[in-house]
Amino acid sequence: MHTSIIFLVLAATWSSITITCVNAKAKVTVKTSTVTLSDCFAPDLRNIRDYHKTPHTVHISHCHLPDLPNSIFMGLNKLKSLEICESKLSHIQDYALNGLTELETLVLSRNNITVLKSWSNHDLESLHNLDLRRNAIHELNENALKRFPNLTKLNLAVNSIAKIDDSTFLHSTHLKYLNLGKNLLQTITKETFRGLHKLTHLSLHYNQIDYLDFYSFVGNSHLKSLQLQGNKIAIFEPDYVANLPRLNFLNISCNVIESIGENAFKKSVELKVLDISHNLLQDLPLSTFSGLEVLENLNISHNHIATINQYVFEDFLELRLLDMSSNNLTALPDNVFEYVSHLQSLNLSHNQINEIGENTFQHLKQLSSLDLADNQLDHDNFLWSFEKLSYLNLSANRFNEINITLLNSLCKSAQLYDNPWNCKFLVKEVASHSHNAILHFGKNYTINSMEAILEVPGLECHDDETGKIRSIILLDTKEHEEFLSQQNNDSQVFANQGKILDIADGFDIKSILLWLFIGIFVVFGAVKILKMLLNRSERKSEEWRTQHQVELLSHNDTEKGEKTDNNENA
Numbered sequence: 001m002h003t004s005i006i007f008l009v010l011a012a013t014w015s016s017i018t019i020t021c022v023n024a025k026a027k028v029t030v031k032t033s034t035v036t037l038s039d040c041f042a043p044d045l046r047n048i049r050d051y052h053k054t055p056h057t058v059h060i061s062h063c064h065l066p067d068l069p070n071s072i073f074m075g076l077n078k079l080k081s082l083e084i085c086e087s088k089l090s091h092i093q094d095y096a097l098n099g100l101t102e103l104e105t106l107v108l109s110r111n112n113i114t115v116l117k118s119w120s121n122h123d124l125e126s127l128h129n130l131d132l133r134r135n136a137i138h139e140l141n142e143n144a145l146k147r148f149p150n151l152t153k154l155n156l157a158v159n160s161i162a163k164i165d166d167s168t169f170l171h172s173t174h175l176k177y178l179n180l181g182k183n184l185l186q187t188i189t190k191e192t193f194r195g196l197h198k199l200t201h202l203s204l205h206y207n208q209i210d211y212l213d214f215y216s217f218v219g220n221s222h223l224k225s226l227q228l229q230g231n232k233i234a235i236f237e238p239d240y241v242a243n244l245p246r247l248n249f250l251n252i253s254c255n256v257i258e259s260i261g262e263n264a265f266k267k268s269v270e271l272k273v274l275d276i277s278h279n280l281l282q283d284l285p286l287s288t289f290s291g292l293e294v295l296e297n298l299n300i301s302h303n304h305i306a307t308i309n310q311y312v313f314e315d316f317l318e319l320r321l322l323d324m325s326s327n328n329l330t331a332l333p334d335n336v337f338e339y340v341s342h343l344q345s346l347n348l349s350h351n352q353i354n355e356i357g358e359n360t361f362q363h364l365k366q367l368s369s370l371d372l373a374d375n376q377l378d379h380d381n382f383l384w385s386f387e388k389l390s391y392l393n394l395s396a397n398r399f400n401e402i403n404i405t406l407l408n409s410l411c412k413s414a415q416l417y418d419n420p421w422n423c424k425f426l427v428k429e430v431a432s433h434s435h436n437a438i439l440h441f442g443k444n445y446t447i448n449s450m451e452a453i454l455e456v457p458g459l460e461c462h463d464d465e466t467g468k469i470r471s472i473i474l475l476d477t478k479e480h481e482e483f484l485s486q487q488n489n490d491s492q493v494f495a496n497q498g499k500i501l502d503i504a505d506g507f508d509i510k511s512i513l514l515w516l517f518i519g520i521f522v523v524f525g526a527v528k529i530l531k532m533l534l535n536r537s538e539r540k541s542e543e544w545r546t547q548h549q550v551e552l553l554s555h556n557d558t559e560k561g562e563k564t565d566n567n568e569n570a
Contacts, residue, residue, distance in 0.1 A: 033055050035059070037058070037059070038060075049075055055076065055078070057080065057083075058081070061083070063088075068093060069096065073096075073097065079102065084107070086111070089112065097120040102126050103126055110135075113132060114135070114137060116137050116140060120147050123149055130148060134159070139161060142165045153175075160184055161185060164192055170195040173197065181203040181207070183207050184208055186210060186211070189216065190213045197219060200224045203225075209228070210231070210232040212237075216240065217240070221244065223247055224249065230254045236257050240264075241265065244267075246270055247270060250273070251273075252275065253299070255278075257276065257281060268292065277301040282306065283306070285312075293315050293316075295316055298323070299321075308329070310333035313339055314338075320342060322345070325347045325349040327350075328351065332356055339363075344366055344369065346364070346369070349372060349375070351375055354377065355377075369390060370389055371391075377399065380399070380406070383407075383410060387410075388411070394415065396418040400420060402416070420462055422462055426441070
């Protein structure tokens with residue numbers, strides 16, 4: 001069958017040997033008890049024992065195996081892990097896995113398999129891990145897992161599964177991890193996951209689920225992680241998780257949830273992470289988060305929440321991260337954070353908040369990160385509540401001025417982009433201070449010549465005296481004094497700490513470029529007109545010279561005629 005085989009020993013020790021075998025049909029690598037095949041065909045699989053008598057692991061990838069014949073792995077009774085990936089596998093005959101009595105892991109991902117079944121005439125009792133993600137399976141029938149009684153992990157993500165028979169998982173009583181994400185499921189009934197009493201992790205993300213039976217998870221009381229993001233759920237009912245007392249991770253983001261049932265999480269006493277972002281919530285009733293005393297991470301961003309009750313977070317005794325960004329909040333109740341004293345990160349960006357009380361953040365003594373970007377704030381009195389912040393973002397608000405001294409003592413880094421700063425403030429406060437904190441008023445640029453400054457977009461600010469918008473560049477020259485002295489020996493523009501260039505009073509860099517182009521066109525037009533005038537002058541001069549020569553010739557002819565007449569008379 002194999003006309004020629006070349007053996008190349010790559011490495012050899014007492015404990016392992018690596019051999020690469022290349023023949024006309026396949027590339028085979030053998031390392032200790034692992035055999036790896038690529039560029040192979042079905043007949044090559046029958047000769048695996050030629051490379052290793054009792055391999056524990058076989059990896060097959062990038063082969064051409066549209067069909068897997070019956071009993072093709074017979075004789076490999078010590079095989080524990082079998083992987084056949086990216087090999088165009090679409091049809092597996094009914095008894096292809098016969099003889100693999102000790103198989104523990106079976107990976108058939110990234111193929112074209114359309115049906116899941118046991119592929120054996122005997123139970124594969126040692127099989128614990130089955131991975132069939134990225135295939136074309138369209139349904140799970142009641143016998144699909146019948147021969148895998150001790151399965152603990154099943155991955156069926158990224159298939160086309162639209163239907164699951166009610167009795168499908170009755171034979172999988174040991175299953176703990178089930179991934180059905182990115183399929184076409186629309187409905188989950190109370191029978192769908194019946195029998196999965198040991199299930200701890202269930203992923204149903206990015207299906208098309210629009211209906212959950214109240215008792216969908218009633219028999220899955222050991223569930224710790226539930227992922228339902230990316231579906232079409234409109235109302236989250238309390239009964240969905242009422243029978244999941246051990247749940248500590250719940251993601252229901254990216255649905256179309258408009259409301260959450262009263263006391264929906266009352267019995268989720270161990271929940272630590274809750275993600276409700278990217279939904280259609282407009283308010284948060286007082287009882288929304290009742291019972292979540294150990295919750296550590298809450299994400300309610302990208303909703304339509306306009307107001308919040310000051311007691312809505314009162315059960316959050318352990319909350320560390322809170323994200324309320326991208327909502328419609330305009331104000332915050334003074335005591336809304338009274339019960340979340342352990343909060344470390346707070347994101348309120350992309351709202352419409354125009355005022356924050358002086359005492360709103362007074363209980364957040366452990367806060368290290370605060371994001372208030374893209375709001376409508378114009379005062380900084382709320383910052384006095386903090387002792388230290390590692391990160392502060394006040395970009396895209398309405399600040400004209402801000403207390404630089406306070407920022408300098410308060411935070412390590414502050415983002416201050418895109419605010420309508422007062423020009424005198426920028427000049428007086430920013431350029432004349434040395435800062436311990438890193439204050440970002442705009443993007444930093446490195447310039448190598450004075451001409452390059454004209455290409456740098458300045459910081460726009462408002463000049464109270466002229467009412468104009470000015471564009472200012474702040475130059476940090478501490479490390480480049482020699483460069484500046486060579487470029488600007490006679491210039492008095494630069495001070496010792498910060499250097500300020502006012503670019504085109506009343507104009508920003510775009511205006512400068514516009515006027516520059518206008519000037520070029522004006523000069524070009526003037527040159528054109530001047531050239532036309534010169535050409536016209538030259539033509540007139542040429543006409544005058546021609547006329548003068550004609551007159552001279554005529555005068556000469558007249559004189560010659562008179563002389564001839566005089567000679568004839570004589």
